[in-house]
Amino acid sequence: MLSIKNLHATVEGKEILRGLDLDIGAGEVHAIMGPNGSGKSTLGHVLTGRQGYEVTAGEVTFMGQDLLALAPEERALTGLFLAFQYPVEIPGVSNMEFLKTAVDGMRKHRGLEVLDSVSFMKQAREVCKRVDLDQNFLKRGVNEGFSGGEKKRNELMQMMLLEPHLGILDETDSGLDIDALQLVASGINSMRDSKRSFILITHYQRLLDFIEPDHVHVLGAGRIVRSGDKSLALELEDKGYGWLESEAV
Amino acid sequence: MSDFIAEALQMVPAEAPDWLSEQRRRGWSSWKSSSMPTRKTEDWKYTRLRALEEGAYLDRAECQDPSSPALTALRDQIHITGLDARMLVFVNGFYSPELSSGEVVGNMEVVLFSEADETQVETIRSHLGTVADRDKYMFTALNDSWLDDGVFVHVKQDRKVTTPLHVVWLTVPQREAFSLSQRLLVVMEAGSEATVVEHFASNEAQQNSFTNGVSELVLAANARLCHYRLHLEEEHALHIGGVHARLDRDARLNSFHLGLGSILKRLDVVVRHEGEGAHCDLNGIYLPRHSQHIDYHTCIEHVRPHCTTKEVFRGIISDNARAVFNGRIHIHPDAQKTVAELRNKNLLTSNKAEVDTKPELEIYADDVKCAHGATVAQLDDYALYYLCSRGIAREHAQVMLSTGFINELINNLQHPSLGEYLKPVLGGLFAQQVTQTERAE
Numbered sequence: 019m020l021s022i023k024n025l026h027a028t029v030e031g032k033e034i035l036r037g038l039d040l041d042i043g044a045g046e047v048h049a050i051m052g053p054n055g056s057g058k059s060t061l062g063h064v065l066t067g068r069q070g071y072e073v074t075a076g077e078v079t080f081m082g083q084d085l086l087a088l089a090p091e092e093r094a095l096t097g098l099f100l101a102f103q104y105p106v107e108i109p110g111v112s113n114m115e116f117l118k119t120a121v122d123g124m125r126k127h128r129g130l131e132v133l134d135s136v137s138f139m140k141q142a143r144e145v146c147k148r149v150d151l152d153q154n155f156l157k158r159g160v161n162e163g164f165s166g167g168e169k170k171r172n173e174l175m176q177m178m179l180l181e182p183h184l185g186i187l188d189e190t191d192s193g194l195d196i197d198a199l200q201l202v203a204s205g206i207n208s209m210r211d212s213k214r215s216f217i218l219i220t221h222y223q224r225l226l227d228f229i230e231p232d233h234v235h236v237l238g239a240g241r242i243v244r245s246g247d248k249s250l251a252l253e254l255e256d257k258g259y260g261w262l263e264s265e266a267v
Numbered sequence: 268m269s270d271f272i273a274e275a276l277q278m279v280p281a282e283a284p285d286w287l288s289e290q291r292r293r294g295w296s297s298w299k300s301s302s303m304p305t306r307k308t309e310d311w312k313y314t315r316l317r318a319l320e321e322g323a324y325l326d327r328a329e330c331q332d333p334s335s336p337a338l339t340a341l342r343d344q345i346h347i348t349g350l351d352a353r354m355l356v357f358v359n360g361f362y363s364p365e366l367s368s369g370e371v372v373g374n375m376e377v378v379l380f381s382e383a384d385e386t387q388v389e390t391i392r393s394h395l396g397t398v399a400d401r402d403k404y405m406f407t408a409l410n411d412s413w414l415d416d417g418v419f420v421h422v423k424q425d426r427k428v429t430t431p432l433h434v435v436w437l438t439v440p441q442r443e444a445f446s447l448s449q450r451l452l453v454v455m456e457a458g459s460e461a462t463v464v465e466h467f468a469s470n471e472a473q474q475n476s477f478t479n480g481v482s483e484l485v486l487a488a489n490a491r492l493c494h495y496r497l498h499l500e501e502e503h504a505l506h507i508g509g510v511h512a513r514l515d516r517d518a519r520l521n522s523f524h525l526g527l528g529s530i531l532k533r534l535d536v537v538v539r540h541e542g543e544g545a546h547c548d549l550n551g552i553y554l555p556r557h558s559q560h561i562d563y564h565t566c567i568e569h570v571r572p573h574c575t576t577k578e579v580f581r582g583i584i585s586d587n588a589r590a591v592f593n594g595r596i597h598i599h600p601d602a603q604k605t606v607a608e609l610r611n612k613n614l615l616t617s618n619k620a621e622v623d624t625k626p627e628l629e630i631y632a633d634d635v636k637c638a639h640g641a642t643v644a645q646l647d648d649y650a651l652y653y654l655c656s657r658g659i660a661r662e663h664a665q666v667m668l669s670t671g672f673i674n675e676l677i678n679n680l681q682h683p684s685l686g687e688y689l690k691p692v693l694g695g696l697f698a699q700q701v702t703q704t705e706r707a708e
Contacts, residue, residue: 066652066656067655067656068652069648069652089655089661090652090655090656090661091655091657091658091659091661091664093656094656094657094658099656099657100656102653102656106647106650106653108650108653108654108667108668108671109671109675110670110671110672110675110678111667111668111670111671111674116654116657116667119659119663119667120654120657120658120659123658123660124658159671176657180657
């Protein structure tokens with residue numbers, strides 16, 4: 019589904035990713051861990067095409083397409099979704115309008131009929147319930163005045179409505195209390211199937227107690243320095259990142 | 268430029284009720300002695316009047332045939348669904364009974380100056396020209412000197428009028444560029460309540476009119492007025508004018524302004540708090556694009572203690588357009604315990620767009636709470652990226668963000684039906700802009 023080869027990327031002239039390789043098959047869940055500044059979030063933004071994140075070498079194929087040649091909106095339509103670590107507040111644009119515009123575009127792209135407002139409203143309300151957000155959040159401005167946890171649940175809600183092929187969750191677990199964490203995890207688990215894949219970017223092993231990854235990777239200085247199964251996460255929890263970094267050098 | 272001063276004086280209308288002649292004479296002498304502003308005139312520093320002179324708007328407005336196709340088409344366009352208002356329509360300054368509609372509401376007197384009875388004339392005479400200062404605002408002087416008719420709205424003591432009054436001033440092009448005058452006088456007696464929507468519109472043809480519009484709002488003690496002034500004119504229609512309000516004790520004015528562009532649009536909004544406890548909410552949106560120029564000068568005079576003002580103006584300036592915002596709050600020595608706040612936010616959507624914003628606080632009392640601020644920014648790249656990352660095309664995302672920027676004000680209008688009326692108009696404007704940018708690229 020996603021194949022990253024020798025990816026190098028710079029942000030504001032500073033090289034953050036330095037030859038990253040990663041292959042993700044359909045239906046797989048990959049966890050990416052690593053110390054602050056190792057390039058975890060950068061990877062997410064490079065894949066979704068954020069301005070100012072410049073790819074200097076390497077290639078990325080997603081769903082058989084050259085991902086790096088696509089604009090951010092095209093990447094999304096191809097089935098890539100990034101749950102932001104810091105979702106943006108957009109006062110004046112209602113969450114409902116935002117979600118409907120996004121879903122309409124996605125349905126058109128997939129050759130499906132666009133839902134009328136009533137059917138969409140119904141669907142949105144159901145998803146709201148699934149992520150335990152009050153329906154009033156649909157009427158409010160996008161993320162406007164939402165708490166940290168509410169923003170993360172709003173991200174999850176968008177992912178559920180857009181049904182991507184690959185969901186990248188950038189520290190979606192950070193700042194969540196245990197109840198919210200379980201809720202987010204069960205939301206993601208409910209979306210898992212043989213075709214849909216996930217990349218979980220996280221600092222904490224805790225999330226992986228609830229979402230069992232197929233692979234765990236450790237990012238260090240812009241490359242993957244170690245890959246393994248879920249036991250690697252436990253090992254990291256035990257020993258920290260230091261021993262890997264010294265190995266990597 | 269001085270040509271315009273002299274030539275404008277030739278345009279004094281032939282017929283008018285006698286009682287107006289005094290007003291006209293005062294305006295005439297005031298206008299005659301004024302000199303055209305230069306770059307050194309602080310109030311006109313960023314707004315040039317060249318377009319006015321070059322356009323030679325020296326023809327008189329003519330009465331139009333209400334059954335012409337241009338006007339029939341406009342009829343639907345100006346109707347605000349859900350407002351359920353009494354509608355008064357003027358075309359090129361002339362009242363059009365054919366286009367007007369709605370019942371006469373018993374609680375509200377609405378009459379043309381030319382048709383006012385003796386008692387009404389008395390009331391008009393005692394208020395007209397007492398709020399708008401012709402010596403300070405030179406185009407008010409010109410309006411006075413051209414005065415031949417106007418709309419008088421009168422709400423008697425403690426009367427509450429629930430049906431809004433919707434006054435529409437339409438323009439359609441004439442053979443030669445022409446000038447027209449608009450005048451409105453609203454007198455709200457003590458404890459009365461009403462809503463007045465001033466609406467300027469024109470057909471789609473390129474306009475060649477110069478409108479000089481002056482509205483005076485008089486709010487007696489405890490009166491409440493909800494006022495809108497919507498400028499939805501075609502972009503070549505010139506407009507210089509103002510809204511001048513005087514608030515007595517505990518009066519409340521809620522005034523909303525919308526300015527779509529023209530090559531020259533200048534509006535002075537002046538509110539005088541002359542009684543204790545008066546309150547004013549003043550909000551506005553200006554959206555110049557192409558090579559348009561919009562200038563809003565607001566001035567709140569806090570003359571008496573315990574008055575409050577909350578003012579928010581937002582602008583989106585695109586293409587080569589230019590906006591000027593000057594928001595002045597003047598706290599007089601006697602105006603203790605004033606609470607006043609002024610916010611101005613601007614969004615520039617092109618490298619060539621320009622805004623000159625100047626919030627001004629002038630405080631002569633020592634126990635007041637005042638805040639002001641102005642910002643100028645571009646569309647937030649990160650927000651754009653966020654929307655795009657959900658599959659929304661960049662152009663569409665730009666429209667959503669621009670709309671969102673002004674929706675905060677539109678969503679808070681006292682009459683939601685007006686918001687519903689304006690949203691598609693403004694949304695269409697932004698969408699159009701995006702298509703044009705695409706084409707240019």
